[in-house]
Amino acid sequence: MLLKRICWVFSIVLLASIVAHAAPTKEAGKELFTANCAACHNKNMKDNLTGPALGGMEERWAAYPRADLYSWIRNSQSLISAGHPRAVELWNQWKPVLMNNFTGLTDEQIESIILHVNDVYTAKPLTPVAGTGDTAGGGKGDNSNMWLFGGLALILALLAFALMRIVDNLGNIARVQAGQEPVRRTLVQILTTKGAVAFLVFALTLIFGYKTVDNATRMGREQNYQPDQPVAFSHKLHAGTQKIDCQYCHDGARRSKQSVIPAANTCMNCHSAVKKGTQSGTAEITKIYASIGFDPITNVYIKDYDNWSDKQIEDLYKKWIGQEYMSANSLTAMNDAGRSVVETQWEGVVKALKDDSNGKIQGPIEWVRVHNLPDHAYFNHAQHVAIGQVACQKCHGPVEQMDIVYQYSTLGMGWCINCHRETEVKFEGNDYYKQYERYHQELKDGKRDKVTVSDIGGLECQKCHY
């Protein structure tokens, strides 16, 4: 436990030091790439995504002055309209996909990015690191202290027993000195004394009482709840490895009470280009296509998809899965293994998408809700994310390390209240808080060192219950 924490702190410090370092290096390039380019360009630099693979760009632009590459990155459209041959060539190849303008990037920063691109491009291929033991450990129970308590209890019990023996012996000595027969009590006799029985009853009442109350308050709580989802979507891959910002998909978090499960068309922003998963191939991404009605073979959205029959859908996606299987295995004709892969993957699609109520494959992916607040508790993401600037991980845990998401926190009221007690309100930079004049004065006078959420009413019932 402690070790893990140290590791965490260490990695954060390490990360911070990388960020702070802003020289034109490949490290800085990596940062810049993630922030600016990764949304459209594949980070392996070899495959096309929304935009072309960046690997080898230096060679492709070698015939022109370096400055042309810079201006291409800063404003590609102006270079195209200026009739730059390489720019026009690229445009013809990729239109109508537009590249964003990055007028803010300096030459030095662009060089950093190029350094990073080359570094990745020339490096040996990496297979994604499989999850190690410490990934999903956060919620797996704090058993580490139990043996300590157990040991302590054992020692205390032994001590008590020894003391009792001593008392007995001393009593016997006294008796012997007084000329009486010494009394030797057996263990059974000791354990059945009034005191011991009373203690036992007391202890049991205490334990059962505690357990009853504890279980009662925990009723309906689902910490560590980790249901299987219809799509084997990995946050570890998307948020962890690919470093896609949480709010890119959960775009409600900053402006709504709900963080919003992304619609299938949000997935399509990338997956219209990324058609095969690194871990699952066509098995999972085909589910998105079958939900929204995208034909991955011809790269078009199917018109009138809603009226397609199950057979039509099946034919299309089976063809797609088969085709990809054959190309991956360099086959010219389908084999039995391939047919079985197609069948299995198609069954997976049907299982994930078939709606019980209308029997249709088309339509939304029905995810299993992981975080369930009771109806009488109101929670607003925007308040916490946009105003309180609470990191998602604070409540949701290390999602970027989760292959399958689980409920990290208890989501119990005590847990909420605790945070509201401890968290300092960010008074600076938000004029809304100017109205708390008394607190501002007290801070100024040194009468108070901070204003917590509870000071501005964060513990009041009707902040969450109405």
Next chain:
Amino acid sequence: MHHDNGIWVSTEDLNREESFLQSAEKEFSVENIAETDGNWAASRRDFLKLMGFGLGAATLAASCEIPVKKAIPYVTKPDEIVPGVANYFASSFVNGGDYCAILVKTREGRPIKIEGNTGSSVTNGGTSARAQAMVLSLYDTRRIQNAGTIENGEVKKLSWTDLDNKIKGQLQLGGNVRFITNTIISPTAKQALAEFTAAYPNTKVVTYDPVSSAALLAANEQSFGVRGIPNYKFGEADVIVSFGADFLGTWISPLEYAREYAAKRRIKSLKGATMSRHYQVESHMSLTGSNADNRILVKPSEQGAAICALYNEVAALTGGSSIGGPALNDKAKATLKKVAAELTQHRGKSLVVSGSNNVMEQVIVNKINDLLGNINTTVDFSAVNNLRQGNEVEMARLIGEMNAGQVAMAIVWGANPAYELPNAAEFKSAFGKVNTRISFSGNLDETTALCSHAAPAHHPLEAWGDAEPKTGHYSLQQPTIAPLFDTRQAEHSLLEWANSQNLNRQDEQPYYQYLKSHWASDLFAKQNKYATPAAFWDMSLHDGVFEMPPAPRTVSFNAGIALNSGSVNQPGSAEVEISFPETVNIGNGQYAHNPWLQEMPDPVNRTVWGNYLNIPVEWDGINNINGWKDLNDGDNVEVEVKGQKLTCTVVRTFGQMPGTVAIALGGGREIGGCGVGYGLNVNPWLPIQGGLIQYFANEAKVSGKVGEDKNFACVQYHHTMGVKAMGKEEGKVINADEKALGWKGFQGSLTSRSVIFQANLNELPGISETMAEFHEEAQHLNAQTLYPDQTEFYGTGLKWGMYVDLNSCIGCGACQVACVSENNVPVVGKAEVHRHHEMTWLRIDRYFYGDIENPSVVYQPMMCQHCDNAPCENVCPVNATNHSMEGINQMAYNRCIGTRYCANNCPYKVRRFNWLDYTTADTWPGNEERVFWVEGDDKPFYADNLVRMVLNPDVTVRSRGVIEKCSFCVQRIQEGKLTAKRESRAVLDNDIRTACQTACPTGAIVFGNLNNPDSEVNKAREAAGALAYQVLEEVNTRPGVHYSAKIRNANEELS
């Protein structure tokens, strides 16, 4: 004047009856269930059974796995939708002649709330209860779900193509086609009708209104040559005389009138305050009458005589010639003489209106306005009001045609003549002779059931449309949800049948394109604000309204017209006359199937679920007030009008003229939804004179008591405060609350409590002094508190507060329905209301004061006062209710264990207990029967998933056994704060408006941050000065809500 102020709520209160003590004590009427209801005989065995089941269930629940929940995203997320964030669309509420410019709040594409659109100069952001409730009717389980033929009152499915072919086939035969509609204010719908008529020249459109203004239209045509309703400027009139026109509640354009009326009567400063003076001439206390400064009582049949009398007096003073007229009661006659004198002193700045449906009466009213110089000033024809266009004379002609077999096809569009017409029986038999009978109605109603084909139209929230409520004031209606069922735009059906070339059937929404091109070709040319049709359309659609300054138009009274007092209604001589008013909630039955409106108490009677016979109260002049004929509320009597007998339930009504009774329209619907079985259909009682429907009858025979309504539901005695009674033991007047509390002389139970302050305009200095003194005295008492000083605590950050201007509140109830809609407040049904179990967080208390026989009324919206020293908070054993540093009295439902101590200790009686699982429709069989259930449904109302779509997802649905109450719309507060935080700025008034505040048509409710000296709420309170007060300030609860004293401008010479 003592702050006791002599207010009362009912006869029992006024009589100081001891029975009222018991009633007031019943904060929660826990009649022994076994006693009142045979089905509910609970025994020890039942208790044990439930106990055993409970234990078993708990064990099972504890060992069960938590169910798997799904999170289903969009496939392709629409750009404009962010799950969890509401979208607002500008649209229009149009139902016949009812109009309101609205914003529709949608969540994830689902309309859940109606707000007013401040861009409209007609409604100016105000809403009505009817507009607020429209969102519930969208999720009506009784909606017709597909096109079809109608056999035995059931729709047999037919595809739209088959239906179209059938109807086109019939149309080819070339017989006469007749449309039966209520007022249509949509220019594009009229265009579609014109296309249809061009295709089939044998077509005629017959329009009538559920409550007719045909005489007014005819009179205006005769008097001014304009068949339309002028712009009545209630905001510019210093003296208003209304002959039975309920212009604040139901007459023509009540939202517009109410706003202007209230603005004119707001006390802007204590010095030199002015108000208009409003005389209401009527027999039954209408919503408008309850707001009047002086009510002049005349029998319904004397309205004509009263109009003549006023005319003669005005004519005498202005040099006109007398026309004589029928006899009028002496008191009214003498009063009208004084009124005439006052009117002539305000020439050009006065206004006389009448709700009468007699052409000559309306012509004389026009002449009075003419003599007073009001024509072209307060009666302005520049922008003619289009909200009433119906003429029942044409309807009678149509019945003749149908009977003669001259009509081949009848298309019913938005009308329900088989219920609404007095001669419905005649209509029904004639209608049966029409070969093809088509209904556009979205619900099966009395008329649709008689039709041969159903071509159900979209609900207004699913449909495109436009409206022109006033000339030059255009309003767009846009869909806010895809059609829930296989319905079709009515106009689309018309154009389809007309084989219109202008309807592009290939479009996804053909009528949308049609509407858009009509705006581009027709309206675009009339304006010069936008350069392109696209910009014009986009901006108009965004704003919801488009207004063109009206071209000034002056009219003059037709000199050739002969006034004839012989043509006005002649006074009857019968012992009892009866009138048939329209209520603000259910109209003439058009809204009877909306549970929110059914459960909204009638503002004056405070009855729910049905129409009741209003009978006068009698005062023996000394001590006792009794119901007429010694009848009590809830007694049944037999009433005979025009030879037809009905058994009515009576409710004793202050301000009901002796010798008259009244019963509202709109009850006793037979088909179509939750309104079936509640109240009586009195339309057959309405007389027709000269072809026009009269809303009174000269004679009604009322029997003595014949029975009782077991579930009589009137919220009058529920949740009362500060009422008094004569204690038997004490032999003196005591406070009912005090008696209930069992304490005497305790500070919390003073006999005189500050609930309402009221005064006349000329007493303004006096009342402000009294109130200031009272405030000082209360503050002195409150200063002796043991509680620690909390000024610093509440002074930090935000502190929420509300200000309710009782002078602007007209009691219309829009806020109450808005609150129900915003906060998932359940409907409980009549039987539960009878047991004091209504759940409304905001009630509108109605108090009487003044002359017992003709009292004045003050309405007081009463919601949780969010007391800083809240008595409810310190009695809660589990701290489920407590205070926030923002001054909100918080209620944590999930912590509440239902002891109800808080409700018991609340001096304002605003806490509500969930006796049953009202909203989730409890599956305990015993409870299922008791929660609200629409007759004939197979499950309780809220058990249907369609109905549940109306729930606001930001507000918890409360379960059984917990207390709930007004939260100051805390979900809106939190949302507004978040917006401010995200924009890094202080909270503005605009960020947070409570549901009741936005709904109010007169701006009577203001909400905001008390710690901000510039907030609207502080400004409004300051402006009211000493007139602002806190209810029960003397008991040191320190409420967050301030009220203002009710100021009237009564002519005291008259009373």
